[in-house]
Amino acid sequence: MTDDDVLLARIGDARFVLLGEASHGTHEFYSERAHLTQRLIREKGFDAVAVEADWPDAYRVHRYVSGMGVDQDAEEALRGFARFPTWMWRNADVLDFVGWLRDENERREAHANRVGFYGLDLYSLYASIAEVLRYLEKADPNAAARARARYACFDHYGGDPQVYAYAAGRDVSASCEREAVLQLLELQARALELAQSDTELFYAEQNARLVKNAEEYYRHMMRGRVSTWNLRDRHMMDTLRELDRYLGKSMQGKKPRIVVWAHNSHLGDARATEMGRRGEWNVGQLAREAYPGETFHVGFSTYEGTVTAASDWDAPAERKRVRPGLRGSYEEVFHLTGLPRFLLVRGGERDALWQGPRLQRAIGVVYRPDAERWSHYFQTDLASQFDAVLHIDRTRAVEPLERTAMWHGGEAPETYPFAV
Structure with missing residues (x-):
């Protein structure tokens, strides 16, 4: 069985599948989420994709994939994402997924059965x-x-x-x-x-x-x-709840099923992290509380490679080298298995690997390798945060639709393969 097969079986009848990412700029995280989401839509009848993006920008994409907009192609539909960080949604992987979603919706006969694309952020x-x-x-x-x-x-x-x-x-x-x-x-x-x-x-x-x-x-x-x-996370959860209610009105008793894309730090249960200990909550926690037994949370992890990120807020996108995981972190423990990729699920044979607490890395739109311990690591119990985690040991930077000189000239390991 593939990782997707295992996840689909474990997801079962869950109505909300929350797919995280350990950074906002890693190709494999976007690609894996897209592939799993495609199968959830086709094989399990999921109705919508809700992402960590602003509502009006994502709704422009929704209009395009639903056949209601004026944009001529997927690239044009994504032009609403003009605010920093543009690469988070204007990248090659999202472009491919939006094109797929438009084609998928055109295959469907009934307008009411078309899959929507929505933003949760504020x-x-x-x-x-x-x-x-x-x-x-x-x-x-x-x-x-x-x-x-x-x-x-x-x-x-x-x-x-x-x-x-x-x-x-x-x-x-x-x-x-x-x-x-x-x-x-x-x-x-x-x-x-x-x-x-x-x-x-x-x-x-x-x-x-x-x-x-x-x-x-x-x-x-x-x-x-x-x-x-x-x-912010309360708003994202409220938007998800309102979207669930709205979609349910036209489904004649059927409850909507929604895939959520956002960072691990938003979708893993905050109660299993140092965030929770300092009084923070997140979408992952709020979703489990609002929809008990109806959510399934998937995290992602990597040990090293490259990432698209900025050095400061509102700075240009760069292709940066991701440092090897810190000693004692989940990333290092996973790397020491010698496996290029593997899936962890509760009750699996590798349960001991993701028992906490340990340090877990989180790279957002800003990555500061020189201050990595204090800027990008926090204590978590990974097995309580998520229902499953996919680790890909070596990953590469997501490709922005607008590649700046700084991105082309960014740090890339000399022998790293960039072929798609």
């Missing part, structure tokens, strides 16, 4: 404001005027969420909280009045919810990491 404050206004200008010009007056509160900050974070975090009178809440409540009331499934209204309502939650997120940014981390 960074798109101003883009989501624009999308709420766009919807209302078509649906109800009077409501659009009220929304424009409310959202004008945010105009004082020049379209920069960081400026808003600084101002609202220091002075509560600068907050646009009331305006964001009122606008969400009005859209929710509109949805209740219609009492029917309206795709564009649902899209607008989710954008209004994002504005409300993003306002809170940026307002708390000055107060410390735990608060903003919890707000």
Whole structure:
């Protein structure tokens, strides 16, 4: 049996399959998630893919794969991902998957059976404001005027969420909280009045919810990491829950099945990590609590290779060398097996390998090898975090659709194979 075969058998009837990644820039993680997701869609009838991306950008892809958009191809549909880090979704592996999903949906006869693509994240404050206004200008010009007056509160900050974070975090009178809440409540009331499934209204309502939650997120940014981390993951979980409810309305009693793509740190249960001990929760924990017995969590791991990442926030993408796993870490323990790749599942023959606590590496969009221990490792019990973990000992950087000179000139081991 292949790793996918084993995972499909273990997933069983789970409605939510959470597929992680140990970095935001590793080809194998994207590729493996895509292949497993394709099988979940075709063989187990999964209905949607929800990813760690902003709602309006991902919804542009949703329109394309559903045959509703104006984009001519997958590359054009991905152009909404223009904010740092662009390579996280504008890369060769996502491009291939989006193209596959469009083809898969075209094979299906009923529009209602088409698989959707949605974003869970909350960074798109101003883009989501624009999308709420766009919807209302078509649906109800009077409501659009009220929304424009409310959202004008945010105009004082020049379209920069960081400026808003600084101002609202220091002075509560600068907050646009009331305006964001009122606008969400009005859209929710509109949805209740219609009492029917309206795709564009649902899209607008989710954008209004994002504005409300993003306002809170940026307002708390000055107060410390735990608060903003919890707000962000709570928003992602709320979006997943709302998506589940919305999709279920048109399924005549059938419950939706959703694949989630995000970083290991979001999808492994926070209660099994030092994150949890310092008061943080995440989507993995919240999903297990909200849908007991209906979730299956898969983590990914690598020992060395290359990764696409930046040296600082908002800096150019580079192809960086991933250092060998630290002594005593899960990565080193897995490497010492001598196996190029293997799958760990609960109750398997290698159970002892992933019992914790041990150090586990997490590379986001920024990778700082010189400060790796403090920037990229944290204590976890891997077997409690996930239901399964796929380790690939040597991996390579995901290929951005826009390859900068710094990416081409990045650190690559002299003998590393780059053939696809």
